[in-house]
Amino acid sequence: MLQFSGEALAYGDHTVLSGVDFNLRPGERVVLLGRSGAGKSTLLNASYRRLAETHPDIALVPQEHGLVPQLSVFHNVYMGRLDAHGALYNLANLVWPFPAQRRTVASVLETVGLAGFDRKAVESLSGGQKQRTALARAIHRGGRVLIGDEPVSAVDERHAAALVDELATRFETVLLALHDVGLARRVATRLVGIRAGRIVFDLPSAEVSDGDIHDLYRA
Ligand SMILES: Nc1ncnc2c1ncn2[C@@H]1O[C@H](COP(=O)(O)OP(=O)(O)OP(=O)(O)O)[C@@H](O)[C@H]1O
Incomplete structure (x- = not known):
């Protein structure tokens, strides 16, 4: 390949x-x-x-994580799959997340040990938590x-x-x-x-x- x-x-x-x-x-x-x-x-x-x-x-976890610090963990993880939906759906979901998307992201966050972190701003996280967020984004992308x-x-x-x-x-x-x-x-x-x-x-x-x-x- x-x-x-x-x-x-x-x-x-x-x-x-x-x-x-x-x-x-x-x-x-x-x-x-x-x-x-x-x-x-x-x-x-x-x-x-x-x-x-x-x-x-293909999913990527870059060395510097490539996260948007001002946005929440939910938003950063969700962005791993922006290309799975149309622009309007993405915009609506970023402004007011759909419950189904919240649940999907919550389950990935649990996998990486970040259960309950979805509403936290990435800039407020520790280095290890940021890295887990980048992993969650890649897993969510699949x-x-x-x-x-x-x-x-x-x-x-x-x-x-x-x-x-x-x-x-x-x-x-x-x-x-x-x-x-x-x-x-x-x-x-x-x-x-x-x-x-x-x-x-x-x-x-x-x-x-x-x-x-x-x-x-x-x-
Ligand atoms: N964007 C860049 N422009 C110019 N040189 C670069 C750039 N990125 C890396 N280098 C240089 O390329 C070489 C290899 O860097 P690279 O980041 O690939 O190493 P690495 O093995 O991944 O190191 P580390 O384990 O520290 O991440 C280094 O000499 C580095 O200074």
Whole structure:
């Protein structure tokens, strides 16, 4: 469903990744690993842009969440599916939410541990709560593919594992960047290591040794 063949990913004339051979097949759960600044977000964002051209059923959890701080949790989560309705319905629902939409969003909020938060303004939330709101928006959007850039980095360890499991259950294909190696091993069918501007391994999780991962993070 997605293929890069020997490509370079750059911002203007600043090349971040060279010789990128990377693909994503339906049903895979792929996790990108690498030090801060290695280029994980760059590959995720390029993957999202390319996939979105052919797969409208794709949900995204961006690193900076992409929430509208002045609006409520309900509104931010609802916005994940704006394209499911016409403009007038959306406008009416944003001004005076329909009870059915309130119920649907409330159920997603319960899933991410934000039950009862629907009327709170996003700007009044903690970092972890904002991140859960971004996860709720992606879950509400649904679809076959999820791309998430450190989607549980601000959530404590136990809840992070539960949330990542939830994503793996809800989406057929998952592409994530995670800094928690344990969590990456738990969820991934394939691990991709990035270092010094290149993909240095791209293997089924069971074939990646602790030494391979250690090498990614050494100074
Ligand atoms: N919009 C941008 N314009 C120019 N350079 C950028 C931009 N975004 C990222 N970079 C640069 O690209 C490189 C890779 O950044 P990227 O965000 O992909 O790394 P990362 O592995 O996701 O890091 P982190 O784990 O800290 O999020 C860095 O050197 C960064 O400074």
